[in-house]
Amino acid sequence: MDFSLSEDQRAFADMAQSLFADFCTDEKLREHDTSGQPFMQQLWQQCVAAGLHSIVVPESAGGLGLGMTELLAVLEQQGKALAQVPLWQQQVAVAAMAQFAAHAEGVDGVVQAAMDGGLIAVSLESVVASRGAPLMLKGHKLNGSLHAVALGAQADVALVAAGGEDGRNQLVLVSLKAAGVERIPGMREDYCAVADLHFASTPVLAVLSGNxxxxxxxxxxxxxxxxxxxxxxxxxxxxxxxxxxxxxxxxxxxxxxxxxxxxxxxxxxxxxxxxxxxxxxxxxxxxxxxxxxxxxxxxxxxxxxxxxxxxxxxxxxxxxxxxxxxxxxxxxxxxxxxxxxxxxxxxxxxxxxxxxxxxxxxxxxxxxxxx
Missing domain, CATH: 1.20.140.10 (Butyryl-CoA Dehydrogenase, subunit A, domain 3)
Structure with missing residues (x-):
């Protein structure tokens, strides 16, 4: 088996390596640790400018329309640098909305905001286990809690997994500025901001279809x-x-x-x-x-x-x-x-x-x- 990246894929890795090297020296990581900042915001702006936040987003949604291999090449470099930016969460969420909720009202605005660098919180907690009150979708209202959602206090919207009335989990898009949302901020041990999210009959923006x-x-x-x-x-x-x-x-x-x-x-x-x-x-x-x-x-x-x-x-x-x-x-x-x-x-x-x-x-x- 040949695990080598192609020339184009290597170019993505090299660009990411160069960018992260400028912002993720040991001294700058220490500065971030003590700054109290939710994530590396200046680095995130540079990632957006370089298009690294749109690798797997379809071209129809304003992305590069590439595959997971190109994203893997970038994320490996992010892991090496310990760069605290929400690269995968943003583009996987946007790609999912483009594929499974393209015609839902209000989704286009969320996609455009994300492509401009706006934040989307992602939580798949109910897929694995529910701690406390499980997150449930009844009709088009969310009830329940999610815990330690990365950038949950900074994002305007969230893509979350919730149990439906039929007993199946499904993905829903919800505004974190809507009525019935309570956010309790905190900081994760790797110096990424998190928040507990509590929903009380919160209206959802869209329910993503299919699988x-x-x-x-x-x-x-x-x-x-x-x-x-x-x-x-x-x-x-x-x-x-x-x-x-x-x-x-x-x-x-x-x-x-x-x-x-x-x-x-x-x-x-x-x-x-x-x-x-x-x-x-x-x-x-x-x-x-x-x-x-x-x-x-x-x-x-x-x-x-x-x-x-x-x-x-x-x-x-x-x-x-x-x-x-x-x-x-x-x-x-x-x-x-x-x-x-x-x-x-x-x-x-x-x-x-x-x-x-x-x-x-x-x-x-x-x-x-x-x-």
Whole structure:
């Protein structure tokens, strides 16, 4: 298999790398951490100016009309830089509205505002678990709560998953300035602003049709995994650099067998997740079914982020927990990414259920495994 990016895809990655390098040095990340700002707003403006917020948005909606592979190339660079901007949330939400709610009244205005840099909060919480009062859609009114929604206090609208009267979850678009909305702001450990959202008979702007929820969920999983892949690659690079310089007992600690084994385990995990991620992204771009691949990637990403972060913290010793040293941010990002869209256990259970429901796969039935 050739996992190399094409020349055009590499150009997106190089442009993103250059842009993030200007705004995401360790010193500037430290400034953001202590600033209390909800996200890197100046960097976000530059991303909008460069069109990085519109990669998968259809041309009919003002975007570039490209695929998830191009977005993956950018998100990996974002993860390496720990750039706190809502790149995937904005364009996946706009692409979903363009495909599943193109003719709904008021959606055009939301799409145009997002293409100009306006914020859309995205929450798929009810897909995985409901904490507190579940978010329910009755008629065209929302009731219930969502917790720790990224940029929920800054966005004007939100794309959220809610349980319908028929028991099925579906995606709805709601104005966060409408009657019956209460927002309680906070800050996530990776220094991204979040908010608890409470809805009391709040009118919705649109209900997205068809399989919109599945469509968004699979792309959200691929996006989060791309961020995790980038963050892990950079974390491993920095850790290897550290253990080749840090000396104990008269020699670099990277020469110790235990440290070498831990670094090798992290590398193997990263490569395994990368293989599964690239398969998922390719299948998304080919419009192939992706349910089991998405569950697999999500479970792998959770394991990858948490395990590598712990190992990196451990081999850095006291330096790893010093908040003036950059390594702690990778731990914060790993934990923040791991709590979005459900735990590894949730997705492994969902994968097992999918396999139980599709037990006619495999060589003995001589059937293609992608159907």
């Amino acid at each position: 919109a929820l599945e469509w968004v969920s699979e792309r959200a999983i691929a996006s989060l995994a791309s961020l995790q892949q980038g963050a892990t690659q950079e974390q491993l690079r920095r850790t290897v650099e550290y253990v080749t310089e840090r000396q104990q007992f008269g020699r670099p600690i990277g020469t110790f067998q235990l440290v070498q084994g831990q670094m090798a385990d992290g590398y193997i995990l990263a490569q395994a997740q990368r293989t599964a991620l690239y398969q998922l992204v390719w299948r998304l771009d080919q419009s192939l079914p992706c349910a089991p691949q998405a569950h697999c990637v999500r479970a792998q990403s959770n394991e990858l982020g948490l395990k590598v972060s712990r190992v990196a913290q451990h081999v850095h010793g006291g330096m790893g927990v010093d908040v003036t040293y950059p390594m702690h941010r990778f731990m914060f990002w790993g934990r923040a990414l791991a709590v979005e869209l459900g735990s590894a256990e949730h997705h492994l259970e969902a994968l097992g259920q999918w396999l139980a429901d599709n037990d006619n796969l495999g060589w003995k039935y001589d059937l293609p495994e992608d159907r």
